[in-house]
Amino acid sequence: MTILDGKATAAALKKEIAQAVQHIKDNGGKTPHLAAILVGNDGASETYVNSKERDCREVGMNSTVIRMSAAISADELLQKVDEINRNDDIDGLIVQLPLPRHINEQQIIEAIAPAKDVDGFHPLNVGRMVTGLPSYVSATPDGIVELLAHYNIETAGKHCVVIGRSNIVGKPIANLLALKATPGDCTVTLCHSRTRDLKSLCLQADIIIAALGKPEFLTADMVREGAVVIDVGITRIPTGTENKFRLVGDVKFDEVSLKCRYITPVPGGVGPMTRVSLLKNTLKAAKKEIFG
């Protein structure tokens, strides 16, 4: 059994990105620049945005965080998005979600210029991804594909069962792995809350991607010998000690890992890969790789 070390893989990829950024600078190019809009004072959002800034710094990219009050109107936010869309110095723009309830998230997402949509949430990028065109792929599915690629895991002709049909993980990874691509060319089964006989489907899978957000849902009796298991779940479980918690994935790691050929740990699996994907997309944006 091999543990898919997302932390080490992400570190290696970050190094490559840092070199690419340095190469751009050495050739007199503009430093890649990521802008993040943070609305309100949500603690988790604050943490995410801070780590994105830190990641940028580590690979030599510029970053800007625009903080706006939770009381802002949708129009004011749209204006800010538009301003950044037209700012040639900024290559990538993310609007940290969730937004306050009075703002229509989808409207904001669709206001971001697709060429700067490094989160890959704009439906234009989703549609391009599904049809196999160059696109920004969102962080989690992109991180999974990178991890499979890094470990040279064969996917062509394999049966991949995806559990969970969210717009940010399940649907895009199902579409990505069904593409005529490497990694890709999988037979993909997309399962969800309405799926009957999930166990029997999982037992047929060469690759299982668990992305339903239920701690330790996938147990050993659902996994066949030699499977590849990718755990996207990450739930905080209180330890009993005040303010202490442990992170638990969607996979019962201790028992499932004994049957796997490859498995991701939680934490240290898919998580660190997602952070690198944003940097990768920002680099692509700076190089105008997707939209020319």
Added chain:
Amino acid sequence: MTILDGKATAAALKKEIAQAVQHIKDNGGKTPHLAAILVGNDGASETYVNSKERDCREVGMNSTVIRMSAAISADELLQKVDEINRNDDIDGLIVQLPLPRHINEQQIIEAIAPAKDVDGFHPLNVGRMVTGLPSYVSATPDGIVELLAHYNIETAGKHCVVIGRSNIVGKPIANLLALKATPGDCTVTLCHSRTRDLKSLCLQADIIIAALGKPEFLTADMVREGAVVIDVGITRIPTGTENKFRLVGDVKFDEVSLKCRYITPVPGGVGPMTRVSLLKNTLKAAKKEIFG
């Protein structure tokens, strides 16, 4: 066994559309208007465009066909698309494919205003469809969903196996049927040329959608008793008599139909439904249902 009569269903839907168009006119509204651009003199394309014009006439819509020489430049075509995008009298625009080889089809598709993209090929519409947002769904997948709905075929929790991963049929129908919707909520397996053990997957399917373009590919030994079989294939097979041919689907109808609960014939199944979908989308465009 029930034959899913696409011809009769399409006729019924067309009647409903005609009534809706009449209702708009009776209330002093603008007559819905579909424009089609036809480049070059391809015989099949000519036939398709003619039948689209006829369909429009039959439901009381206006239609315009813009004929352009095969020698036209991409820029000239883009200019024409832009002109129609800005023409308020035209609600829907299709560019008949294929285009001459010197023109990049994808560039043309993406130049159509998403709000007028009644073929549903623009990646923005594809992305919106995949994420469950209101969108123009392309003709074949939309026609399949309409047919399932018309016959009240239960889909929730059913296992649907889609054979073929084309951008115009396999991928969109797989995504549509996996949505939390009715019809929808299927567990969907997307199969293709790289799939191993297709037979065993098909034998598990409650619903099979055959869209690979191989005449009589799906045989009785691949189908379980009581399945729903949707045949998207349509291949012309010469009969031996000069210039005569018969239309053959991807399903070996004579033997498969004996095992099915529902099955579409070829011709007269999915085919007629696809033509109605374009009218449905044009009506939606006129009513500004998708993009407001």
